[in-house]
Amino acid sequence: MTFELETATHPENLKRIAIEPVSRVEGHGKVTILLDEDHKVHQVRLHIVEFRGFEKFIQGRPYWEVPVMVQRLCGICPVSHHLAASKALDMVVGAKLTPTAEKLRRLMHAGQILQSHALHFFHLSSPDLIFGFGSAVAERNVVGIAAAYPEVAKKGVLLRKFGQEVIRHTAGKRVHGTGSVPGGVNKALTLEERDLLLKDIYQMVVWGREAVQMIRGLFEKNLAEYNAFGRFRSHSMSLVRADGALDLYHGGLRARDADGKLIFDHFNYEHYWEVISEDVKPWSYMKFPFMKSLGPDEGWYRVGPLARVTNCDFIPTPLADREREIFLAYDAGRVSGATLGYHWARMIEMLHAAETIKDLLHDEDILGTDLMARGERAQRGVGVIEAPRGTLIHHYRVNEDDQVVRANLIVSTTHNNQAMNEAIRQVAKQYLDGKKITEGLLNHIEVAIRCFDPCLSCATHALGRMPLEVSLEDAEGKLLDRMVKDEHGVCSE
Amino acid sequence: MKAPVLIFSWGNPSRGDDALGPLFAERLLSLNLPGVECLTDFQLQVEHALDLKGRERVLFVDASFSAPPPFSISSISPDRDASFTTHAMTPQAILHTYCQLEAPPPPPAWLLAIRGECFELGEPISLMAEQNLAAALEWFEGWLMN
Numbered sequence: 001m002t003f004e005l006e007t008a009t010h011p012e013n014l015k016r017i018a019i020e021p022v023s024r025v026e027g028h029g030k031v032t033i034l035l036d037e038d039h040k041v042h043q044v045r046l047h048i049v050e051f052r053g054f055e056k057f058i059q060g061r062p063y064w065e066v067p068v069m070v071q072r073l074c075g076i077c078p079v080s081h082h083l084a085a086s087k088a089l090d091m092v093v094g095a096k097l098t099p100t101a102e103k104l105r106r107l108m109h110a111g112q113i114l115q116s117h118a119l120h121f122f123h124l125s126s127p128d129l130i131f132g133f134g135s136a137v138a139e140r141n142v143v144g145i146a147a148a149y150p151e152v153a154k155k156g157v158l159l160r161k162f163g164q165e166v167i168r169h170t171a172g173k174r175v176h177g178t179g180s181v182p183g184g185v186n187k188a189l190t191l192e193e194r195d196l197l198l199k200d201i202y203q204m205v206v207w208g209r210e211a212v213q214m215i216r217g218l219f220e221k222n223l224a225e226y227n228a229f230g231r232f233r234s235h236s237m238s239l240v241r242a243d244g245a246l247d248l249y250h251g252g253l254r255a256r257d258a259d260g261k262l263i264f265d266h267f268n269y270e271h272y273w274e275v276i277s278e279d280v281k282p283w284s285y286m287k288f289p290f291m292k293s294l295g296p297d298e299g300w301y302r303v304g305p306l307a308r309v310t311n312c313d314f315i316p317t318p319l320a321d322r323e324r325e326i327f328l329a330y331d332a333g334r335v336s337g338a339t340l341g342y343h344w345a346r347m348i349e350m351l352h353a354a355e356t357i358k359d360l361l362h363d364e365d366i367l368g369t370d371l372m373a374r375g376e377r378a379q380r381g382v383g384v385i386e387a388p389r390g391t392l393i394h395h396y397r398v399n400e401d402d403q404v405v406r407a408n409l410i411v412s413t414t415h416n417n418q419a420m421n422e423a424i425r426q427v428a429k430q431y432l433d434g435k436k437i438t439e440g441l442l443n444h445i446e447v448a449i450r451c452f453d454p455c456l457s458c459a460t461h462a463l464g465r466m467p468l469e470v471s472l473e474d475a476e477g478k479l480l481d482r483m484v485k486d487e488h489g490v491c492s493e
Numbered sequence: 494m495k496a497p498v499l500i501f502s503w504g505n506p507s508r509g510d511d512a513l514g515p516l517f518a519e520r521l522l523s524l525n526l527p528g529v530e531c532l533t534d535f536q537l538q539v540e541h542a543l544d545l546k547g548r549e550r551v552l553f554v555d556a557s558f559s560a561p562p563p564f565s566i567s568s569i570s571p572d573r574d575a576s577f578t579t580h581a582m583t584p585q586a587i588l589h590t591y592c593q594l595e596a597p598p599p600p601p602a603w604l605l606a607i608r609g610e611c612f613e614l615g616e617p618i619s620l621m622a623e624q625n626l627a628a629a630l631e632w633f634e635g636w637l638m639n
Contacts (some may be wrong), residue, residue, distance in 0.1 A: 057507075057615045072507035079533070123539055150593050153539075161540040174535050176506075189628060 005425040008043035013427035079112035084394040087383030089182035094375025100368030101184035108170035115163025116388035117350040122156025134440030184372040208351035230339040230448040233258040236307035244313030248386040269384040300418035303390030307343035317355035342345040496530035502554035507541035509616035510609025538605040551582040557606035563625035
């Protein structure tokens with residue numbers, strides 16, 4: 001089966017538009033749209049044009065190198081890979097973590113959530129939300145925000161900086177940290193480091209609350225549009241704690257359908273393949289995960305902040321929990337099903353991360369020095385964590401010589417593959433159908449993708465390689481029209 | 494107290510010639526130069542504007558796919574450009590962000606773009622990039638003295 005607008009019936013008669021690369025997301029993606037002579041949309045696809053191949057890269061390496069190596073998968077959430085790999089390899093070394101080790105990892109993870117969500121909201125998405133989805137490209141960026149709203153930009157920078165400092169003090173280094181290792185952590189938090197972080201955390205909590213108010217205010221101003229924008233019905237999946245609380249570090253898998261009914265709950269992720277499988281499509285490198293019990297056509301789902309905040313029963317920090325209640329009740333619950341609701345949920349999580357950091361810094365265990373544990377050696381390990389973008393699965397098989405012989409990674413963006421495609425198809429129908437295509441209209445497609453904060457590939461980059469090119473071709477591939485935005489944001493025909 | 498000279502490099506060490514920036518910093522670190530601080534990251538991001546505070550001069554270092562070999566050097570100024578992707582935040586935009594966050598002007602800054610040719614995952618640095626890196630390090634000695 002194909003989904004509506006996934007595959008056109010007669011593509012040979014249609015014009016093709018390609019948005020490549022999708023901007024302000026991590027990595028390289030491409031959107032193709034097929035239109036007829038009247039600009040009616042017949043096909044919309046989000047393609048992932050870079051093959052990851054990272055699982056192969058890991059094979060043959062000693063398992064203890066993996067938590068450090070996998071950070072090079074991504075420059076945006078290296079800590080999430082660092083921790084998911086560590087959790088998987090805890091199983092391999094048979095470790096049950098000491099209280100200090102687990103809390104230090106949780107602290108590191110909260111720092112990662114804080115910095116990643118701050119970057120995404122203040123610097124990648126707020127330009128769309130504040131200036132408008134179709135506003136001038138020259139101002140629709142972080143520098144535009146800094147010029148028009150310097151205080152907003154400054155808070156975003158300082159929130160992100162604080163999150164990075166939490167990571168630095170727990171991971172040991174600013175980048176390529178080595179703090180988390182199979183069986184625990186290799187660095188204690190010193191009293192000086194704890195006090196340094198304590199000095200600023202209260203301000204971060206205040207700014208976290210303000211950020212939630214800011215996105216709520218944007219919803220209040222644009223409620224009808226925000227609720228309808230790229231809206232679709234979907235199942236959701238995330239980790240939850242044993243008591244149903246939001247837990248971004250550890251828990252069981254919970255899935256709900258679009259009406260909130262449980263599909264599975266507290267499922268042990270060590271056997272994730274019993275509930276999740278992956279489909280392939282000939283037009284994308286990225287797989288399409290689905291719940292096995294429902295099959296590939298009905299079993300796709302979304303992950304990430306919106307899934308987590310709606311899936312859990314409560315948030316175990318008071319300010320974020322209060323904001324969750326407001327979010328779920330807002331506009332009779334309609335906002336919590338909106339694609340743009342991702343931004344609101346993301347800010348609630350950022351507040352939760354700030355509160356979590358505060359609580360952990362006040363926990364006596366955080367200054368402990370009992371950092372490592374060991375147990376009975378195993379050959380297989382699965383680690384799952386709620387990364388900023390959603391559920392992240394690392395699965396390794398290690399041989400008797402301590403070499404990784406098999407690796408499988410299902411990253412958050414892969415879980416959201418079908419959901420992102422649904423969102424852009426809805427937006428294409430809502431905004432592009434029958435209209436002459438402009439850069440502003442095409443940005444609506446990108447706004448929908450950015451809701452998911454996708455991370456499409458690894459951290460490669462080089463000067464002079466990041467243009468946005470929109471080309472309009474006929475069915476034979478003949479160029480009809482072309483617009484190019486160079487690395488400085490200058491548009492030309 | 495912060496070192497007066499900041500070398501800020503970026504790139505992914507596991508991506509072939511994308512490692513040029515981090516390798517440049519690594520080689521300098523091994524020299525233990527007084528008054529020079531080397532920072533490195535995967536990507537240039539907004540919060541790096543805060544690292545410029547209190548510096549007398551700054552050298553940004555990155556791999557480049559388009560610079561003439563072995564490298565190009567240019568003096569850069571704050572620019573309100575549209576660094577619209579997460580990994581295309583330019584040094585000029587970082588300087589501009591600095592001006593928004595701190596009192597302008599920012600410290601004098603240069604961009605050293607070292608030519609690379611292969612950016613594949615898991616690949617080692619290419620021979621040509623290694624040579625370009627050596628040339629850039631030799632140039633750096635003169636820049637530091639001046």
